[in-house]
Amino acid sequence: MxxxxxxxxxxxxxxxxxxxxxxxxxxxxxxxxxxxxxSSNTVNLTPTPANKTTPKTKIPTPKVSDFxxxxxxxxxxxxxxKMNMLPPFQYGEISxxxxxxxxxxxxxxxxxxxxxxxxxxxxxxxxxxxVPFLDCDVEKTGSDVEFEQITDRRxxxxxxxxxxAEEQPFDFLVIYPAVENAKKLKQTELTKEMLPEKVGVxxxxxxxxxxxxGNPDLLVSNYCCYDSxxxxxxxxxxxxxxxxxxxxxxxxx
Numbered sequence: 001m002x003x004x005x006x007x008x009x010x011x012x013x014x015x016x017x018x019x020x021x022x023x024x025x026x027x028x029x030x031x032x033x034x035x036x037x038x039s040s041n042t043v044n045l046t047p048t049p050a051n052k053t054t055p056k057t058k059i060p061t062p063k064v065s066d067f068x069x070x071x072x073x074x075x076x077x078x079x080x081x082k083m084n085m086l087p088p089f090q091y092g093e094i095s096x097x098x099x100x101x102x103x104x105x106x107x108x109x110x111x112x113x114x115x116x117x118x119x120x121x122x123x124x125x126x127x128x129x130x131v132p133f134l135d136c137d138v139e140k141t142g143s144d145v146e147f148e149q150i151t152d153r154r155x156x157x158x159x160x161x162x163x164x165a166e167e168q169p170f171d172f173l174v175i176y177p178a179v180e181n182a183k184k185l186k187q188t189e190l191t192k193e194m195l196p197e198k199v200g201v202x203x204x205x206x207x208x209x210x211x212x213x214g215n216p217d218l219l220v221s222n223y224c225c226y227d228s229x230x231x232x233x234x235x236x237x238x239x240x241x242x243x244x245x246x247x248x249x250x251x252x253x
Contacts, residue, residue: 059181059211064238066098066176067218069114069206071168074156085167089156094123096145096174101130103143108178114206115161115170118154122178123147173206173220183209185216195219196237196244205234215239225250 160169207216225233235249
């Protein structure tokens with residue numbers, strides 16, 4: 001009898017516990033773990049590369065012995081009543097006079113176009129004639145230089161700039177010795193701080209950058225040498241050791 005009562009009591013306890021204990025919800029726990037994982041901060045193991053700017057290599061300023069503004073002259077067999085040459089042109093040439101005897105046959109110069117956009121031309125010296133000239137009543141000897149002919153049809157067929165004859169359409173700045181990377185700077189690229197003290201931006205005829213730093217190293221400017229109505233005199237400057245040096249001008253002695 002006692003054993004029967006113990007057996008019934010055991011069954012009663014088992015049934016009561018099974019009704020009151022809640023089952024384990026694995027799906028809810030799994031969802032909670034998943035949510036915790038999604039809300040955690042993600043670590044980026046790939047570092048963001050730093051913005052690197054390659055410093056521009058400074059180019060040494062090439063040495064220039066002489067430079068001058070020279071006219072491009074076109075040759076033709078066709079002429080008008082005043083003997084001015086007319087299109088079609090067969091070839092063109094650039095003359096060059098330097099007040100020294102440094103230049104030699106076989107040397108090269110660079111011609112930089114001024115009033116038109118055209119790539120630099122490297123020309124070889126074909127012939128040199130030593131000629132006397134007067135420098136303020138002082139007789140000196142200079143070099144009248146002849147280069148190889150230019151036959152590029154673009155230069156032979158382009159219209160001249162305003163106010164110029166067909167045979168003398170525009171100018172080049174001739175640089176000796178040759179500086180292939182010489183770059184023409186337009187007036188819009190210049191500021192007063194870049195120029196010699198007494199030269200204004202509006203006076204600049206030619207400004208040439210020799211070392212690709214955006215600043216002029218060779219300069220030719222106009223100024224009024226007689227009165228305000230005659231402002232076609234020119235003067236030349238060259239930057240040496242970061243300072244402008246006056247080389248001379250076309251003013252009367």
